[in-house]
Every structure is written in structure tokens, then in C-alpha cells.
Amino acid sequence: MADLIEPKILKGFRDFLPEAEIDRRxxxxxxEASFRSYGFVPIDTPVLEYAEILLGKGGGETEKQIYRFNDHGGRDVALRFDLTVPFARFLAEHRNELALPFKRYHIAKVWRGENTQRGRYREFTQCDFDIVGSDSVAADFEILLMMRNTLQAIGVGDVRIHVNHRGIFNRFLQRIRGSDKSVDILRTVDKLAKIGREATLDLLSEILDAPRAGEILSFIEPRENFEETLKAMTEAAGGENADSERMRRIYGFMKDTGTADSFFLNPSITRGLDYYTGLVYETFLNDLPDIGSVCSGGRYDDLAGLYSKEKLSGVGSSIGLDRLISALESLGRLRKQKSYADIAVACVREEDGGGYQVLADRLRKAGFPCEVLLEPKKMVQQYVLAEKKGARWLIIPGDPLRENDLGLRDLRSRETRENISLDEITTILKKEE
Amino acid sequence: MADLIEPKILKGFRDFLPEAEIDRRxxxxxxEASFRSYGFVPIDTPVLEYAEILLGKGGGETEKQIYRFNDHGGRDVALRFDLTVPFARFLAEHRNELALPFKRYHIAKVWRGENTQRGRYREFTQCDFDIVGSDSVAADFEILLMMRNTLQAIGVGDVRIHVNHRGIFNRFLQRIRGSDKSVDILRTVDKLAKIGREATLDLLSEILDAPRAGEILSFIEPRENFEETLKAMTEAAGGENADSERMRRIYGFMKDTGTADSFFLNPSITRGLDYYTGLVYETFLNDLPDIGSVCSGGRYDDLAGLYSKEKLSGVGSSIGLDRLISALESLGRLRKQKSYADIAVACVREEDGGGYQVLADRLRKAGFPCEVLLEPKKMVQQYVLAEKKGARWLIIPGDPLRENDLGLRDLRSRETRENISLDEITTILKKEE
Known part of the structure; x- marks a missing residue:
């Protein structure tokens, strides 16, 4: 039919059917339950903002990828491309309404008109959490601990969080007189895992010279354990200093909480972004390290500087939800559940529709989601439908409908029990939980 | 400072600070818990779609309000302005992946560049639920029952759901030979509550003539109860018919489930939208009727007609979340909770930061969200901070830190107990739940 509009979605965008959406939620x-248990609170910000706010002083890649247009009032607006920039604007705007240190999380969609190759999406979900307004070591450690415990709580198995301190790196660069090239050096070092030692050495030699490139490569090499690595870094940075002391304190907290095994001091972790100034980290899944970091971030000392004179320091992190879901998928750990309802009520007589809802409501109130089938089809068709919808059990009401005289079909074993009461069914459901 | 960008958001858009966001969530x-208990499942669709998909055959108001632009690839795209059109497209696209009847919900933001007067927002949340692929009376009734039970479960008090049947109205119009003007008549009748009887009569007289205007006004007048109204409507429509029979069946289900008091047969409810063909309804709060309908919808017989040859009938409804929150606010029933954590741990010695997290983790694992204060400020400042953050209790660790020798400050009564153990604290928290 020429009249029909083809039902299709934009490249890089996705529909989520129930099975996928239930897993995602x-x-x-x-x-969220984990974040909340640490006293973190949710905020939300608009999807659309002034382009000036989002782009700040402008930035190459971002500017090319951002969805930007003029609205009805001729305003230059854009869809947010991350949750950090709106958060910085939010802090500057609402500073007086917030008690610092402020611990917030924000889980929401963002948009980037990126090349969609390599499994990248143009619409994806970010999951950010930050502690703003505290310079304390305790804040750094809390973020690390929360990352570890949250990821372990969601079934991706054990994680290894690679940590580093930008300050120690900077001191080392200062000592070898490489500070003026630090941005280029950090970017190059960041590529180590991708391009390998040789290529990194070549690039660094071009930036500085061969001997200092060698020193850098030695600096970023982890030693046999956390303490040895920290010792080597500290020496290379010219001896004990506030940053190495801070790193030692964080390590102490790791030991005090029995979580040291989850952390790895890796001097090659730098995080590309300019605004990090202290601790930085990336998180890898022990069962699937090749998927890359699933949770990264660091400490910054001036988050809202574009919008406010007040310096707001803090420490934050971001979980890549889409990457986590890919990981769970690869590990076969997605539940692929089709419904929340394990039990359904069959439709025997249309005129008993009210009674079926009464029956179902009893189960719902007892905490068991229950779907009511709506049409009096042949019972075998109802078995198939209930199973397709993800139910394990199907109640087959009698004619007349009596709460103490029901049938219960186990859709897995394909056995049906007769003359069972609603109370007995509840007992069975409780046992299965 | 001339350098700073002013931190501001677009007109009609909102930030949600924690207190508001916690209530909203x-x-x-x-x-969602209520929807899930009925076996409804979530889906999600992209925020951005082809403009052609969203605008369909084009529509005056919508076309003016929609956020529409060309993306990087020159595609004509737009932000969704409701959740119904994307759902229709979703159904046409994924028909073969879904088991019908399909019961889904979708709670998400939509955008309309509306005039922002009268408390309207340009970014707001819709909450839609539908049963698609069933013509059954049981489906109509399930939507009504779920609306009632869901609204009662969220603390807005009792509701009154006004129901009507478009089919009976159409039969009546046919009888008085007014069918060719039905769109105008329905739109006029829809305004009754706003403009009053006299003005409605005048408008109807212009559309038809004075005697028939009078007949319409009599038709839309509710009688003393559901049954009497249905009887009068049926007579005016020319006697018993399939639609009046269906309405009677629905009323029977209301009585069978003991919910008839929540429903009101109101023949003046028509819902403006053209696609409704059967049952229609609007929901009012008994405690705050003037706020208008908080949940409306109806039965349609061809939802995805723009995109598919297959006729998909169904019944659906939409909760206006922003209006509900206004209502709860007016009724003083928002919790205005500042955090999920009722208890916090004070910071006595910075070097015990690891130990404080161990303490807090015990409480978290016992089901009590617990915030750790990060800085060793004066204790009275920590009292103030913990209170500001919404905690009721503050644990004051000793020096040295011992789990069996803690202080517990009740921030409400301002009393502090000494020498209390973590187990005793857990017992107190359990009692308070």
C-alpha cells in the first residue's frame, strides 16, 4: 500500500523490547539500590540545554557530534552529550540549595551523532555518580569502594580497579622537565594498552627525547604489588610528597576494609580528560577484561569553572551501562525474563472476568504478580500463550468459579493438579521464591 | 567575571533537585510495581525519530509544537511529543516478535514547544499503558481496574473514574441524524464541564438545530446511578445493542470485584481524539477534583494504521505524572525526603575512614542505607550536616574505633546515647521501620 509510512528507527538508535528492557531496568x-545505600541521592536535568552551556569553550569532537538546532524561539539549543556538563551547570545554578559535600547520582540517556560502527550507539545511557565539595581522602576512597561493591552486586563477578594519581605523574614530569608537554605525554601514555610498548616509546621519543621516553616507560610500568609500585613512583617523582602520602592513605583504607585485592596501582592510567587533577581509575571485569573499562573517573578541582567563580572540587565516576549489558550478555548472565508475572489465570468463561481479577488480586496483594488471560480460547492455546509470556504456572478456574477448587498447570513439567485451593497455590509460589 | 557563562536552563524545562527527584521516583x-503486578511489561523507544513517523499525516497543533530539525546526515528528525505514536510505530515494526494480547507500559519524557503559561512544561513525563490485540470486554475492564488500583496505591486517595462508550453515543447521533456532524458535536460536548450548559446548548444549536441540541444535552446528562444512566442512554440510542450490552458487562465486572463505587457512567465524556472507538474514560481525585483528569484513555480499533495493514485494536490509558505530583503537593502528601539514608556515621579521626566504611557496610548489608561523613569537622557541625542531609541518626565512633562502643545521636530528640554497640543500633533501626 503506497499510503503506509515505513516503520523504521534512526541509525544508531534502538527499541527495547520487554525482554531486553526488563534486564536493563x-x-x-x-x-541505584547500591548508590542509595551509600546515601547518594538522584537528580535530573533537562535533555535539551542552551548549546552555549553544553559546548562551553567549544571542543572539536564534541562540537561535531552534538545534536544542535534552533528551537521555536530561535534559541540555539542542543541535546546533552554527557551528564557531566549539565551537572556542572546544575551545581553553579543551585549551589545555595545544596549541602556540601553533595553526593549525587544521575542515570539518563545522552546523544552523540557518532559513527555507528563498532557497536557504538547514538543514543545511550550514562550512569554518573560524584561527591562534590570535599577534598578528603575519605571521598576518594568512598567512590572507589562504592564502584567495587556496586559492580559486584550486579552479577558481573569480581572486578579489578586500576588506580593512579595524576599528581605523582605531574611531579615526575616536572622532575624530568617534561611538564610543558604533559598533555601530549598523558594522551600517548593512555594509548599504551592499545598500541603497545614499542609504538608508545617511539611517540614519546618524538615528544621529548629517547632517554626521557625510556624514563617515562619505566615510570608507568607497574611493579610486583601496590606498595612496590607506589615506592617506585614516589622515588621517580623526587621522593615523598602530599600526593604519594594520599595514595598511601587510600591503600591503607583498602586494607582496612579488606578490599585491597580488588585494586591495582597502575601508573599508566591517566584518563585523557583535562579536568582530572588527582586520583584517576578504570575498572575491568576479571571474567571479561578485553571489553575494556566499564567504570572510570577521577578527582577534579574545578568542575563548574565555566559557570561559577566558586571552585568546586570533587571525585566522580561513570558506569558504561551499554558496555556492562554487553558483558553480561557475553557471560550468559542476562536473565532474559519475559515478564514479572510467574503466574497467570486462564479464561474459561468470559462472564467470569470479574472473578478472575478477584483471584489475581489476592495473589498480587500477597506479592505475586499475576496476569489474567483475557480470551476464552482453547485451553491448549492458553498454555502456549502463558508460556510465551513467561509464566511458569497457569491457574485453570472451574465452572462455576470457586476459589477452593482450581486447577494448577505447571507449564514447565506440563503437569496439571486438580482441586487445589488459592491458599495452596500461594504456598507453592512461596516455596519457589 | 566576563568569562563566565550564565548557568541557566531553557524556559519550560526543569532541574529536579534531590528532594523533588526522590518523590518523583x-x-x-x-x-511500576502496580503495573508489573498485572503482568504488564516495560518497553523503551528512541527519544528522536524520523519526523515523518511522528507527524504521520500531519496535524495542526502538533506540527507547531514539535521540536524538529535536520541531523548530521540531513535527516528530518524530531523529538517525540507523546508515547502513543512511537508505540504505534513500535507495534508495526515488531509485530512478529510480540505475543498478543500485548500488555505494555512506557514511562518516559516527551517534548512540546508549548506556551509555558498555566504551569505547562515543554519537557514532561508520560506514563502510558495499553493492552493491544484484544477486543475483549475483559481487556477494557482490566485497564479500568488497574487504573483504579494503581492510583489508590500511590497515596492520592480515592478516585472516581468517569466512563462512557463512544459507540452508544454514535448510535444515538445516528438516530437523531447528526452523524455527519459527529466530530464537531463530540468536541463541543467535551467542553461541557468548562463552558457550562447554556454555552454548550448554543454551540450545539448552531451545529444542528435547537430541538436536537436539547436532545443531545439530555442524552449527556447522567441519571441517578450507573444502571439508570445506561438505561436512558440505551433507549436514546434506539434500544439494546452490542455497545450497551458491553457496557452492562463491564458494569457487572465492577460489581463482581467490589469496585463499582469508583466508577461513574458519564455520557458527556467523549475524549477529543479521533482514534477512540469504544470505551472512553477520565479519572478525577475525590480529594481534589478541580485539578482535572489525572488518567484518561479509551479503546481504539486501529492503532498502527499509518504504518501497517494489520489492524491492531486495543485499550490504553495515560497517567499525567506532573499533574499527579501537583495534586500530591497540594494535598501535603509528598514526603519531601532528602535522602534514602536514615543514618550516618560521623568522622572523628580521618585515619579511621576505612573503619567507618566497614561499620556503614554492616548497616547497608542489613538493609539500612548509611552515609559516611567524610571530614573531621567539629561534632556540632556534623550534627547540622547530617540533619540537613535528612538523617535521623548519627553514629559517633570512639577513638579508638570499636564496634561495641559507639555513640548514637538522635538528631530529632537531640539526645546522645553512649556505649552502644552496632547490634543495638541495628535493633533500634529495625524498630523504627
Whole structure:
């Protein structure tokens, strides 16, 4: 029919069918429960903002990827491309309404008109959490601990969080008189895992010279354990200093909480972004390290500087939800649940529709989601439908409908029990939980 | 400083600070729990779609309000302005992946560049739920029952759901030979509550003539109860017919489930939208009727007609989340909770930061969200901070830190107990739940 509009979505965008959406929400719900247990609170900001706010002083890649247009009032607006910039604007705007240190999380969609090759999406979900307004070591450690415990709570298995301190790196660069090239050096070092030692050495030699390139490569090499690495870094940076002392304190907290095994001091971790000034980290799954970092971030000392004179320091992190879901998928750990309802009520007589809802409401009130089938089709068709919808059990009401005289079909074993009461069914459901 | 960018958001858009966001999420969580208990499943669709998909055959108001632009690839795209059109497209696209009847919900933001007067927003949240692929009376009734039970579960008090049947109205119009003017008549009748009887009569007289205007006004007048109204409507429509029979069946289900008191047959409810063909409804709060309908919808017989040859009938509804929150606010029923953590741990010695997290983790694992204060400020400042953050209790660790020798400050009564153990604290928290 020429009249029809072809139902299709934009490249890089996705529909989520129930099975995928239930898994996605279940993941978000477990992440949120963990954040909340640490006293972190949710905020939300608009999807659309002034382009000037989002682009700040402008930036190459971002500017090319951002969805930007003029609205009805001729305003230059854009869809947010991350949750950090809106958060910085939010802090500058609402500073007086917030008690510092402010611990917030924000889980929401962002948009980038990126090349969609390599499994990248143009619409994806970010999951950010920050502690703003505290310079304390305790804040750094809390973020690390929360990352570890949250990821372990959502079923991706054990994680290894690679940590580093930008300040120690900077001191080392100062000592070898490489500070003026620090941006180029950090970017190059960041590529180590991708391009390998040789290529990194070549690039660094071009930036500085061969001997200092060698020193850098030695600096970023982890030693046999956390303490040895920290010792080597500290020496290379010219001896004990506030940053190495801070790193030692964080390590002490790791030991005090029995979590040291989850952390790895890796001097090659730098995080490309300019605004990090202290601790930085990336998180890898022990069961699937090749997927890359699933949770990264660091400490910054002036988050809202574009919009406010007040310096707001803090420490934050971001979980890549889409990457986590890919990981769970690869590990076969997605539940692929089709519904929240394990039990359904069959439709025997249309005129008993009210009674079926009464029956179902009893189960719902007892905490068991229950779907009511709506059409009096052949019972075998109803078995198939209930199973397709993800139910394990199907109640087959009698004619006349009596709460103490029901049938219960186990859709897995394909056995049906007769003359069972609603109370007995509840007992069975409780046992299965 | 001339350098700073002013931190501001677009007119009609909103930031949600924690207190508001916690209330909003708590509302959504309760709504979702109710939907899920009926076997409804979530879906999600892209925020951005082809403009052609969203605008369909084009429509005056919508076309003016929609946020529409050309993306990087020159595609004509737009932000969704409701969740119904994307759902229709979703159904046409994924028909073969879904088991019908399909019961889905979708809670998400939509955008309309509306005039922002009268408390309207340009970014707001819709909460839609539908049963698609069933013509059954049971489907109509399930939507009504779920609306009632969901709204009662979220603390807005009792509701009154006004129901009507478009089919009976159409039969009546046919009888008085007014069918060719039905769109105008329905739109006029829809305004009754706003403009009053006299003005409605005048408008109807212009559309038809004075005697028939009078007949319409009599038709849309509710009688003393559901049955009497249905009887009068049926007679005016020319006697018993399939639609009046259906309405009677629905009324029977209301009585069978003991919910008839929540429903009101109101023949003046028509819902403006053209696609409704059967049952239609609007929901009012008994405690705050003037706020208008908080949940409306109806039955349609061809939802995805723009994109698919297959006729998909169904019944659906939409909760206006922003209006519900206004209502709860007016009724003083928002919790205005500042955090999920009722308890916090004070910071006595910086070097015990690891130990404080161990303490807090015990409480978190016992189900009590617990915030750790990060800086060793004066204790009275920590009292103030913990209170500001919404905690009721503050644990004051000793020096040295011992789990069996803690202080517990009740921030409400301002009393502090000494020498209390973590187990005793857990017992107190359990009692308070």
C-alpha cells in the first residue's frame, strides 16, 4: 500500500523490547539500590540545554557530534552529550540549595551523532555518580569502594580497579622537565594498552627525547604489588610528597576494609580528560577484561569553572551501562525474563472476568504478580500463550468459579493438579521464591 | 567575571533537585510495581525519530509544537511529543516478535514547544499503558481496574473514574441524524464541564438545530446511578445493542470485584481524539477534583494504521505524572525526603575512614542505607550536616574505633546515647521501620 509510512528507527538508535528492557531496568535498579545505600541521592536535568552551556569553550569532537538546532524561539539549543556538563551547570545554578559535600547520582540517556560502527550507539545511557565539595581522602576512597561493591552486586563477578594519581605523574614530569608537554605525554601514555610498548616509546621519543621516553616507560610500568609500585613512583617523582602520602592513605583504607585485592596501582592510567587533577581509575571485569573499562573517573578541582567563580572540587565516576549489558550478555548472565508475572489465570468463561481479577488480586496483594488471560480460547492455546509470556504456572478456574477448587498447570513439567485451593497455590509460589 | 557563562536552563524545562527527584521516583516506582503486578511489561523507544513517523499525516497543533530539525546526515528528525505514536510505530515494526494480547507500559519524557503559561512544561513525563490485540470486554475492564488500583496505591486517595462508550453515543447521533456532524458535536460536548450548559446548548444549536441540541444535552446528562444512566442512554440510542450490552458487562465486572463505587457512567465524556472507538474514560481525585483528569484513555480499533495493514485494536490509558505530583503537593502528601539514608556515621579521626566504611557496610548489608561523613569537622557541625542531609541518626565512633562502643545521636530528640554497640543500633533501626 503506497499510503503506509515505513516503520523504521534512526541509525544508531534502538527499541527495547520487554525482554531486553526488563534486564536493563533490573540492572539500573540494582545499581541505584547500591548508590542509595551509600546515601547518594538522584537528580535530573533537562535533555535539551542552551548549546552555549553544553559546548562551553567549544571542543572539536564534541562540537561535531552534538545534536544542535534552533528551537521555536530561535534559541540555539542542543541535546546533552554527557551528564557531566549539565551537572556542572546544575551545581553553579543551585549551589545555595545544596549541602556540601553533595553526593549525587544521575542515570539518563545522552546523544552523540557518532559513527555507528563498532557497536557504538547514538543514543545511550550514562550512569554518573560524584561527591562534590570535599577534598578528603575519605571521598576518594568512598567512590572507589562504592564502584567495587556496586559492580559486584550486579552479577558481573569480581572486578579489578586500576588506580593512579595524576599528581605523582605531574611531579615526575616536572622532575624530568617534561611538564610543558604533559598533555601530549598523558594522551600517548593512555594509548599504551592499545598500541603497545614499542609504538608508545617511539611517540614519546618524538615528544621529548629517547632517554626521557625510556624514563617515562619505566615510570608507568607497574611493579610486583601496590606498595612496590607506589615506592617506585614516589622515588621517580623526587621522593615523598602530599600526593604519594594520599595514595598511601587510600591503600591503607583498602586494607582496612579488606578490599585491597580488588585494586591495582597502575601508573599508566591517566584518563585523557583535562579536568582530572588527582586520583584517576578504570575498572575491568576479571571474567571479561578485553571489553575494556566499564567504570572510570577521577578527582577534579574545578568542575563548574565555566559557570561559577566558586571552585568546586570533587571525585566522580561513570558506569558504561551499554558496555556492562554487553558483558553480561557475553557471560550468559542476562536473565532474559519475559515478564514479572510467574503466574497467570486462564479464561474459561468470559462472564467470569470479574472473578478472575478477584483471584489475581489476592495473589498480587500477597506479592505475586499475576496476569489474567483475557480470551476464552482453547485451553491448549492458553498454555502456549502463558508460556510465551513467561509464566511458569497457569491457574485453570472451574465452572462455576470457586476459589477452593482450581486447577494448577505447571507449564514447565506440563503437569496439571486438580482441586487445589488459592491458599495452596500461594504456598507453592512461596516455596519457589 | 566576563568569562563566565550564565548557568541557566531553557524556559519550560526543569532541574529536579534531590528532594523533588526522590518523590518523583518514588511515585514512578509505585506505579511500576502496580503495573508489573498485572503482568504488564516495560518497553523503551528512541527519544528522536524520523519526523515523518511522528507527524504521520500531519496535524495542526502538533506540527507547531514539535521540536524538529535536520541531523548530521540531513535527516528530518524530531523529538517525540507523546508515547502513543512511537508505540504505534513500535507495534508495526515488531509485530512478529510480540505475543498478543500485548500488555505494555512506557514511562518516559516527551517534548512540546508549548506556551509555558498555566504551569505547562515543554519537557514532561508520560506514563502510558495499553493492552493491544484484544477486543475483549475483559481487556477494557482490566485497564479500568488497574487504573483504579494503581492510583489508590500511590497515596492520592480515592478516585472516581468517569466512563462512557463512544459507540452508544454514535448510535444515538445516528438516530437523531447528526452523524455527519459527529466530530464537531463530540468536541463541543467535551467542553461541557468548562463552558457550562447554556454555552454548550448554543454551540450545539448552531451545529444542528435547537430541538436536537436539547436532545443531545439530555442524552449527556447522567441519571441517578450507573444502571439508570445506561438505561436512558440505551433507549436514546434506539434500544439494546452490542455497545450497551458491553457496557452492562463491564458494569457487572465492577460489581463482581467490589469496585463499582469508583466508577461513574458519564455520557458527556467523549475524549477529543479521533482514534477512540469504544470505551472512553477520565479519572478525577475525590480529594481534589478541580485539578482535572489525572488518567484518561479509551479503546481504539486501529492503532498502527499509518504504518501497517494489520489492524491492531486495543485499550490504553495515560497517567499525567506532573499533574499527579501537583495534586500530591497540594494535598501535603509528598514526603519531601532528602535522602534514602536514615543514618550516618560521623568522622572523628580521618585515619579511621576505612573503619567507618566497614561499620556503614554492616548497616547497608542489613538493609539500612548509611552515609559516611567524610571530614573531621567539629561534632556540632556534623550534627547540622547530617540533619540537613535528612538523617535521623548519627553514629559517633570512639577513638579508638570499636564496634561495641559507639555513640548514637538522635538528631530529632537531640539526645546522645553512649556505649552502644552496632547490634543495638541495628535493633533500634529495625524498630523504627
Amino acid at each position: 533490573s540492572l539500573v535498579e540494582r545499581i | 518514588s511515585l514512578v516506582e509505585r506505579i
